[in-house]
Amino acid sequence: MTSSLDLYCTGKLDGLAAGDLKRQPVVTRRTGGARVLRAAETYISFSCNDYLGLSQHPQVIAAAQEAIVGHGAGAGASRLITGNHKLFDELEIRLAHLKETEDCLVFGSGYLANIGLIPALAREGDLILVDELAHACIHGGCRLSDARTVRFAHNDMDRLAGLLEERRGGHDKCLIVTDGVFSMDGDLAPLPEMRELADRHDAWLVTDDAHGIGVVGGGQGSGHAFDPPVMADIQMGTLSKAVGSYGGYVCASHVVCDYLRNRARSFVFSTGLPPSAAAAAIAALEIIANDIARDKELVNRPLKKAALFCERAGLPAPASPIVPVLTGDVQAALDISERLKTQGFLVVAIRPPTVPAGTSRLRVALSAVHDDKDIIRLAELVKQEPRAIA
Numbered sequence: 339m340t341s342s343l344d345l346y347c348t349g350k351l352d353g354l355a356a357g358d359l360k361r362q363p364v365v366t367r368r369t370g371g372a373r374v375l376r377a378a379e380t381y382i383s384f385s386c387n388d389y390l391g392l393s394q395h396p397q398v399i400a401a402a403q404e405a406i407v408g409h410g411a412g413a414g415a416s417r418l419i420t421g422n423h424k425l426f427d428e429l430e431i432r433l434a435h436l437k438e439t440e441d442c443l444v445f446g447s448g449y450l451a452n453i454g455l456i457p458a459l460a461r462e463g464d465l466i467l468v469d470e471l472a473h474a475c476i477h478g479g480c481r482l483s484d485a486r487t488v489r490f491a492h493n494d495m496d497r498l499a500g501l502l503e504e505r506r507g508g509h510d511k512c513l514i515v516t517d518g519v520f521s522m523d524g525d526l527a528p529l530p531e532m533r534e535l536a537d538r539h540d541a542w543l544v545t546d547d548a549h550g551i552g553v554v555g556g557g558q559g560s561g562h563a564f565d566p567p568v569m570a571d572i573q574m575g576t577l578s579k580a581v582g583s584y585g586g587y588v589c590a591s592h593v594v595c596d597y598l599r600n601r602a603r604s605f606v607f608s609t610g611l612p613p614s615a616a617a618a619a620i621a622a623l624e625i626i627a628n629d630i631a632r633d634k635e636l637v638n639r640p641l642k643k644a645a646l647f648c649e650r651a652g653l654p655a656p657a658s659p660i661v662p663v664l665t666g667d668v669q670a671a672l673d674i675s676e677r678l679k680t681q682g683f684l685v686v687a688i689r690p691p692t693v694p695a696g697t698s699r700l701r702v703a704l705s706a707v708h709d710d711k712d713i714i715r716l717a718e719l720v721k722q723e724p725r726a727i728a
């Protein structure tokens with residue numbers, strides 16, 4: 339007999355399948371450089387977020403192995419109980435240094451950081467203004483907060499200014515939240531204008547730099563992509579992309595971090611990051627810091643590769659290593675992705691709910707480990723594909 343629960347899920351899945359929106363994790367083995375193995379086929383992946391190839395770096399792997407031997411496989415408890423192994427200190431100091439903040443707080447993941455920090459700072463009676471294309475976990479954090487949340491059109495500063503004029507007065511506190519680098523579009527938030535608006539209206543600026551750290555602004559992230567650099571009040575991000583490991587962070591002043599240590603529920607009530615993940619992130623951040631001190635060759639490479647791709651594909655110059663190739667239509671994105679697979683390239687189609695309806699796309703993520711000849715070949719293939727949207 340089928341339970342009502344199974345019936346409910348079957349109905350929902352059928353609905354997704356009817357719109358080509360049902361998804362399935364595919365076993366993927368990353369086999370070095372940008373290569374991945376799927377069902378005995380090898381592809382060059384343009385869908386990994388490992389922008390600097392650091393998840394595979396021998397020093398990073400060795401650091402993780404050593405940490406498991408020295409500290410065990412898991413943290414054993416939340417950080418406020420007994421899970422605060424000593425690697426957290428070094429990790430947070432390195433992140434605060436890179437981000438030029440007083441302090442830093444490491445969470446279990448970037449998702450956990452956003453759903454913890456936003457409700458800790460905004461509650462009923464407060465106002466949150468958030469870019470409509472901000473990452474899902476930012477919108478999730480807003481929902482958990484009970485604050486009045488208003489989405490503004492992507493990067494529309496006139497609209498943001500208007501909302502502040504109209505609504506700021508009727509609320510106690512105000513957060514302005516945005517991705518620094520937009521995860522599916524690769525463009526940057528206009529942080530100088532946002533900083534000015536936040537200051538003028540006594541609002542707190544929160545940036546999500548998941549795709550900025552290590553690859554934008556000379557490796558320091560989206561705030562440093564501007565001259566002079568823009569300091570958000572809170573810079574959050576992840577250790578799972580350019581840093582090659584796992585975990586999330588919040589960089590801010592001492593008191594803000596101290597407050598979040600006490601009141602961000604996803605920090606207080608979730609187990610600390612495993613020692614191996616922390617150690618891997620420390621080793622990766624050391625490589626990034628050394629490269630920044632030397633010549634920034636590594637941290638600047640993904641954006642240079644993206645520029646090469648765009649030039650050859652006839653696309654506008656990129657602001658980050660993320661290049662969207664819009665198809666609009668779900669099926670068109672899936673079809674192009676399939677054709678690229680036959681040519682040895684893995685470029686996963688991105689469709690709703692990851693992007694708004696009607697804006698399905700291929701998301702091409704360039705990494706320091708990509709060979710120029712592969713980039714050029716992919717660009718030529720993409721250029722030949724007929725697309726409804728330029």
Ligand SMILES: *Cc1c(COP(=O)(O)O)cnc(C)c1O
Pocket residue numbers: 447448449450473475517521546548549575576577578584585586
């Ligand atoms: C990936 C991502 C996150 C989530 O980070 P995880 O550490 O993977 O949970 C948050 N924000 C943005 C913009 C992201 O792209």
